[in-house]
Amino acid sequence: MLFICTILIPSPFNLLSHPGVFKQEERTSGVRTRRRQGSSAMASKILLNLQEEVTCPICLKLLTEPLSLGCGHSLCQACITVNNKEAVTSCPVCGISYSFENLQANQHLINIVERLREVKLSQDNGKKTDLCDCHGEKLLLFCKEDRKVICWLCERSQEHRGHHTFLMEEVVKECQERLQAAVQRLIKEDQEAEKLEVDIGQERTSWKNYIQTERQKILKGFNEMRVILDSEEQRELQKLEEGEVNVLDNLAAAKDQLVQQRQYASKLISDLQRRISGSSVEMLQDVIDIMRRSETWILKKPKSVSKKLKSVFQIPDLSGMLQVLRELTDAQCYWVDVMLNPGSATSNVAVSADQRQVATVCTSTLKNSNPRDFSAFGVLGCQYFSSGKYYWEVDVSGKSAWILGVHSKISNPNKRKSSGFTFDPSADYSSVYSRYRPQYGYWVIGLQNTSEYNAFEDSSTFDLKVLTLFMAVPPCRIGIFLDYEGGIVSFFNVTNHGALIYKFSRCRFSQPAYPYFNPWNCPVPMTLCPPSS
Missing domain, CATH: 3.30.40.10 (Zinc/RING finger domain, C3HC4 (zinc finger))
Structure with a gap:
């Protein structure tokens, strides 16, 4: 072989x-x-x-x-x-x-x-x-x-x-040396390739997980949007149906009224014609009564349907609705798990063990505080924010009064005043909210007397007006969004598909900002919602 x-x-x-490569010269023939x-x-x-x-x-x-x-x-x-x-x-x-x-x-x-x-x-x-x-x-x-x-x-x-x-x-000798050097170089290259392969595998896994997470977010977002749109569709159809019943019933009643009037007029006309064509005795018999009825009868025109009702039958502002959903979705990207700080609470309120719930303990006698200082019911969040964007949600179901928002200490202590919220068991609370001013470091909205929603106007003037907020759907859950650098504090009615309640866009923070909670004089607790709940 x-x-x-x-x-x-x-x-x-x-x-x-x-x-x-070869150090020796070619050998001679000899x-x-x-x-x-x-x-x-x-x-x-x-x-x-x-x-x-x-x-x-x-x-x-x-x-x-x-x-x-x-x-x-x-x-x-x-x-x-x-x-x-x-x-x-x-x-x-x-x-x-x-x-x-x-x-x-x-x-x-x-x-x-x-x-x-x-x-x-x-x-x-x-x-x-x-x-x-x-x-x-x-x-x-x-x-x-x-x-x-x-x-x-x-x-x-x-x-x-x-x-x-x-x-x-x-x-062979020098070839072996160069081959060995090539082998060593290739081994290093192979080791680097192996490391790169591992890195690429890890990066691929990371990207795969990220894309899957985003896919789930997209599916969840669109599913929620479908649910909201379906709910809005049913609500709009129901409103349309109620408007239809109202209009048609009114028109039917008007028609019936006209029919009755025509029947009465027709009978009256028939009597008059009979007297005119009859004898003198027939004409003059009870003539005074029939003359009086014929002269006093006037057609009662039914009320026309108001043109304003046409707005009930118009398609809702879908683009505006989607814009509201987009704003809420964007804000919820910054959702943080806010907890209550028991150290900032007085004995007038009780904070739960999991630091997610606060309720008023006593509404008739304030403990260890000025009896006219309503801020004794206020509680701050554990977290404070000096930059960035943040979002959290609060469940206020069943409460007849509350205050929510953001609090930041004012930079000049000489100008600092009490919040102005004072509590008196015999006082009328209709105007108590008006003293929670942004100048005192409070950017909040509030509910009082079960159905009165208020907020200060978003203005740079000192003499701010208290605005009454309209709620198409009373909020059971409220979202608060803070943009520290942008000077924005927004409030969303999560119950009404994220409709914007109010926005402060001229906030000036000179100190860290804290989430602010005040259960006010209502014993029903308010609860912080965990992210994505």
Whole structure:
């Protein structure tokens, strides 16, 4: 079996072209001859001589189908055929001419070549020796031009004549060094690629999770919007149906009234016509009564349907509704889990253990505080904000009074005043809210007397007016949005699909802002809602 050595990348052919790869110069012909003689001495002298006798002088391979010339030398049949085509008819060894027709097969040489091959195969049996496929010789040389490993007979052939050849030992050492360096570099590159693969996998997972989260948000948002739109659709249809019933019933009643009046008028006309066409006695009999009825009867026109009712039958402002939903959705992106600060509460209110609920303990007698200071019911949130945007929601279901919003201490303590909210069990609370001014650090809205919603006007003047807020749907849940840098505090009626209740857009915060809660004089608790609840 023949074994062929294959050299892997980087190719030694590139190494040969690299300056300085081989430090030794090419060997002279005499040195190569001595090297070859030294290598040949390791083989049997008899076999070597015999091999030279049966080697074709043209292809330098063992004779194949040898033909004998007249001079006694032998050539391969294929080599003689090539020479004949090229008009060469002389022996390449001695130069004596020959005739192609007179050539004869040399069976004796054929037998010798076969025996020689058998001997060489038996000697090399079990040895892992790299041999030349063409000549069966050991591969000891490297050809720079053809970039392949060859034997000494290949070097002498026409194929490699004039090429630069080197002993493999000279090439292998430096080739191994460069290959090893290449291996080390590739190992580092592979390790970096492995790390990048892990990083990309982690980044892909992160992006996948992020996109899935956003997908869920989108689905949830649109589902909520569908629910809201369906609810609004039913509400609008119900309002339309109620308006239809009202209008049609009124028109039906008006029609019935006109029918009755026409019946009465028709009877009156018939009586008058009968008297006119009858005798004098018939005409004058009870004439005073019928004359009085005919002269006093006046048609009572029914009330016309007000044109204002047409507004009931108009399609609602869907774009405005979607804008409200968008504002609430944008605000809810900044939802924070606000907790109540028990340390900021007095004994007049009770904060639950989970710090999410506050209720009034006593509304008739204030404990440990000025009996006229209504701020004794106020509680601040644990968190304070000095930058950024924040949102939280409060459940005020069942309460008849409350105050909600944002509180920030005023920067000049000399100008600081009490909130102005005072509590007197016998007092009327209709105007008590008016003293919770932004100038005192309060941006709030409030409910009093069950249905009166108030807020200060959004103005830069000191003499602010108290506004009465209209609520189409009484809020059970209120959202508060704070934009510290933007100077905005907004209130949303979450119960009414996020309708904007009121917005302060000229807030000036010089100190940290706190969420503010005041259950006021109503014993029903107010509850902080956890995010996305």
